[in-house]
Amino acid sequence: MTIEELIKLYPTGKVQQTKAGNNALSLPIAGSYFIIAKDSLKETEIRLLQQLFPEKKYPINQNKHPWFDYLFNQAAIDIEGTFRILQFQLKKPKEFLQTEWENSIKEIFPELCDFFFISENDGALIERYSKNHYALEELESIFLTLDADFDSSTVVFVGSFFPVNELLYKLFQEEQQIFKTEADTLRGKSTFSLTDVALHYFTKDAMEKSLIIQTFGKQLILTNEIQKIILSLWRNQGNISSAAKDLYMHRNTLHYRLEKFYEQTGLSLKRMDDLVFCYLLITK
Incomplete structure (x- = not known):
């Protein structure tokens, strides 16, 4: 049964990336969840749908990983403190030294509380807060070094620090x-946090629905070259000298390209507001 067929049968249902609370039935399908309110279903329907859409089984001993049971099954957890969760996608070579890789992770993170794979390539690190926790740039260097040592390729989302309470697993679901949404949209960055993608993630739906944005997108001539310039300026916080170096372009040449773009569009990529607008246009 497809999502489209489910929607026809249950038009009040909705599709989302994460499970719902206990008052709704969450059916895993096509990498998402189809959510139906339980009070709109008969008990026999609930049992039938659960048989048709069984919950995914994870290759993990849940007794050894209380954090897994808490985050994915909402089980109780007897832990206090403030933690962040690093989610990762790991592309492995054919001859991957997984035990050595895992031992390296445990050695690198002194405040590591739990660490597990939830699939062949996806996993999570749970790290307790400390004053000397790794900054984003340090984490990027760590995983790039691991990739070089193990011939792997890793994408990491660095979660925010939150206290353990009844909201933490819901915050994790949103992370x-x-x-899932932003990992494939990043260009040239393998380790990122919420602030790296917040602007794009939280404005994407509004941008896609806006007639003004659609019209602007058709009118603007955004060549491959100007898109690379916009992305480089964005990564370098509007610093022209740094962007020119990043683009292997002379600073005066970049100035000329920016002036030409301004003449054609009325948008100055030297102004942060215009730069943000153009960045959203090419990443929506």
Whole structure:
């Protein structure tokens, strides 16, 4: 049964990336969940749908990983403190030294509380807060070094620090959705956090629905070259000298390209507001 067929049968249902609470039935399908309110279903319907759409089984001993049971099954957890969750996607070579890789992770993170794979390539690190926790740039260097040592390729979403309470697993579910949505949209960045993608993630739907944005997108001539310039300026916080170096372009040449773009569009990529607008146009 497809999502389209489910929607025809249950028009009040909706599709989302994460499971719903206990008052709704969450059916895993096509990498998402189809959500139906339980009070709109008969008990026999609930049992039938659960048989048709069984919950995914994870290759993990849940007794050894209380954090897994808490985050994915909402089980109780007897832990206090503030933690962040690093989600990762790991592309492995054929001859991958997984035990050595895992031992390296455990050695690198002194505040690591739990660490597990939830599939062949996806996993999570749970790290307790400390004053000396790794900054984003340090984490990027760590995983790039691991990739070089193990011939792997890793994409990491660095979650925010939150206290353990009844909201934490819900916050993790939202971070999961952000990771799934944004991991493939990043260019040239393998380790990122919420602030790297917040502007794009939280404005994407509004941008896609806006007639003004659609018309602007058709009128603007956004060549491959100007898109690379916009992305480089964005990554370098509008710094022209840094962007020119990043683009292997002379600073005066970049100035000329920016002036030509301004003449054609009325948008100055030297102004942060215009740069943000153009960045959203090419990443929507």
